[in-house]
Amino acid sequence: MNSFSYKEYIHILDLLQDHYPIMDYNEVGEDTDRFAVIRHDVEFSVERAYKMAELEARKGIFTSYMFQIRNNAYNTFSIQNIKMIKEIYQLGHKIGLHVHLGMLNDISGLKNYVESDIKSMGNFLHIPIDRFSYHRPPKEVLRKELSLENYINTYDKKYFDFKENDQDLEHVRIKYIADSKHRWNYGYPSEDLLKQYAKVQLLIHPYSWTEEGYESQKNFEELIKEKESIFRNTLKSETKHYKE
């Protein structure tokens, strides 16, 4: 099985389902003693997020798709992307903001920054945006444990065990598993790992995953090809003087 293939992802989902109730963030209460929550931070490709959302929905699994509004790889507010994100929502998934902190000047303004970006997103998309995750959060941001009345912080104590020291990550109440940088730095979601923990948050970046399953560099090359073809189509539809 190629790693980072859809087949492998389905296998991981099956394994999770065997070990936990897969829950939405809003179903986890203070006294929930066993759960897995799954979120997807969308960094580069709404198209790949859409494919993953379809794959999960076919299995009856519903997760959270978090989109950026300040990155340079895709425009969350383009007509095509709004259409796809709405379809992801209609499949039964939740939609949230993946907070890019690049325009935050002072950490004391974090609350307003997040709230204002979520509201902007809701104004464009006209679907509920009820949650957020940080993009590459520094420790000072996690330490703040921002709690907003109307929005779920996926780094809330209920779903994430913040540790000042990385060596303490071995002793967490909630296991955080992520495929960041096309690697499993917090451990691979294997049977052996899962049976050690009653609570899990799984972060999967859709851009890393394809039908074929590629190693990191090849995956980027394929992603670039997809983006190129999207841009060519845009030129075609926006101009008459672009020749293929």
Ligand SMILES: [Zn+2]
């Ligand atoms: Zn991110």
